[in-house]
Amino acid sequence: MGGDRIKRRALLILRKDNKFDNKSIEELKELAEVLYNPIKTVVQIRKPDPKYQIGSGLVEKLAEKIKEEDIEIVIVGNILTPSQKYNLAKKFKVEVIDKIELVLRIFYKHARTKEAQLQVRLAELQYELPRAREKVRLAKMGEQPGFGGYGDYEVEKYYQKVKREIATIKRKLEKVREHRRIARKSREKFDSVGLIGYTNAGKTSLLNALTGESKESKNQVFTTLTTTTRAIKGIKRKILVTDTVGFIDDLPPFMIEAFLSTIEESADSDLILIVVDASDDIEEIKRKLKVNHEILSKINCKSPIITVFNKVDKITEEKKKRILEELDRYIVNPIFVSAKYNINIDLLIEKIIDNLNLSIGTIETNNPKLISYLYENTEIIEDILDEDKHIITFRAKEKDVNRILKLHKIIA
Structure with a gap:
């Protein structure tokens, strides 16, 4: 290499x-x-x-x-x-x-974690499997660059070896997915936002802009293979943002399957941000948006979407208008930002909060445990002290607001 x-x-x-x-x-x-x-x-x-x-x-x-x-x-x-x-x-x-x-x-x-290495190996083996028999036969015909190492195998033995290794890696990845599901359960009380996008659209830069982190961001494809989850900075409510592997068009189904657990991590979010490079030409943006929607459809993602046009610093107002007019059918809930120069990031955060379908509840209580719980797990809009009681207005997911109000009735 x-x-x-x-x-x-x-x-x-x-x-x-x-x-x-x-x-x-x-x-x-x-x-x-x-x-x-x-x-x-x-x-x-x-x-x-x-x-x-x-x-x-x-x-x-x-x-x-x-x-x-x-x-x-x-x-x-x-x-x-x-x-x-x-x-x-x-x-x-x-x-x-x-x-x-x-x-x-x-x-x-770019596979730095054990999980990413397993996923890459799985993708490689699934690419290899339908070619395994022919590869061994060709290797026996005479050495060619790239065909070394297969000549010692019997055709069927090599094919079965590949199948066994695929099964082993799938079992290992299923365990990793189970850990992910448990981790996701523990984060369910927080809102989650998934970053989905074509490779090199600036997803990692956007994650950094939203969360104040400084995750490695290179102008290079596939820098991110594993998921990264961080909280949005500067807001009372805890909203977690997850970045994962970028897409390329005509990504074969076996590759999507190999990276399913990392893609699912984003797709399972309460809200999806499709990140697009606004500086691409119109046809290119259309092609990439189609890829994003196709992959979300393949993994049966039903979450609401915001289309984030990144790199707005590189385009004219005229180009903005053209994008909105000509690509209307591929765009959901658009916003133009620049992750690099922090343009419209505050507006994007407002849009995220508005789209998370949060509900508002009000509770009158003097229970210190409940007050503490509200401060730790919801966004406090207002807390008025009236004699010995707190009148707290808070915002959270609708199901959580209903659960807290019901709990308050029981303990009141």
């Missing part, structure tokens, strides 16, 4: 069925730059070639280029079958990987 300082020289190839889409190659380049040094990018418009994915004429030309330019790895922005990968590696004489393998390698780089 190369060290952090000297990155391997990479050639990027993308095959498109019809028209050239500059954004797709830009995304591939952005992904590749996390680990490699992209020297050259090539896009071909054609139907997929069964042998190479790209056309055989282009393969011959690129084989020369790879030698001339001292390319060390080829990254194909399409999903390759094992035989396509094998055939390209044979022609190019260097390692060949596809977009999914690239994403998995980036995940490995």
Whole structure:
């Protein structure tokens, strides 16, 4: 994979069925730059070639280029079958990987916790499983870059080994999810806000702006793989915000499944903030919003939504108008902010409080335990001392307000 300082020289190839889409190659380049040094990018418009994915004429030309330019790895922005990968590696004489393998390698780089490492391994094995038999067969035909280590296996034995490891990791992750569910239960008395968004939209910067924290925020994809939960700063009520892994479009179902527990952590919130990079072009914003809504739908998320257009410092008033008019059907409850320059963050916090469907209750009491409980677990709007009694107006979740009022009647 190369060290952090000297990155391997990479050639990027993308095959498109019809028209050239500059954004797709830009995304591939952005992904590749996390680990490699992209020297050259090539896009071909054609139907997929069964042998190479790209056309055989282009393969011959690129084989020369790879030698001339001292390319060390080829990254194909399409999903390759094992035989396509094998055939390209044979022609190019260097390692060949596809977009999914690239994403998995980036995940490995950023997987710092045991859970994240398990999730990445699960995604890798689920990518491997349907390819396992073919990979072993190809490895036995002769060594190619990227096919080392499989030749010693019997085809069926390797396939069963992958299946067993998948089952083991799923069991381990289920235990982690159970711990999460218990942890979520203990936090149920607090309101929760989940940050969902395309990778690099600025979710981590927004978490920092809302909570006053300084979690690592890099202009790099997939910096966040594990969930981070923090409380919003400067308000009486305790509202917890959770940030998790960012999405990319055409994320395969097995990857969503592998990272389900971290995505669920956000999606299970009382309120979802879909964070969007407002500086992207309109079509790009539309594409990313669709991805966000599709993934929320896949994990059956029913929580209310605020669409947060981040990086407002980079756009004009005219662009704002166009976003609201042209993307109306994809936008729920919009607000424009800049996490970096703290623009409209206070307005966003107000909007969050308004959208959490909080109820207000009033209690007259002199019970010190109840007064203490209200101060610790609700937002106190007003506390008037009348002779020896407190008349407290408080705000909390509707079910909690009803429960507290009922409890007060019992102990009054």
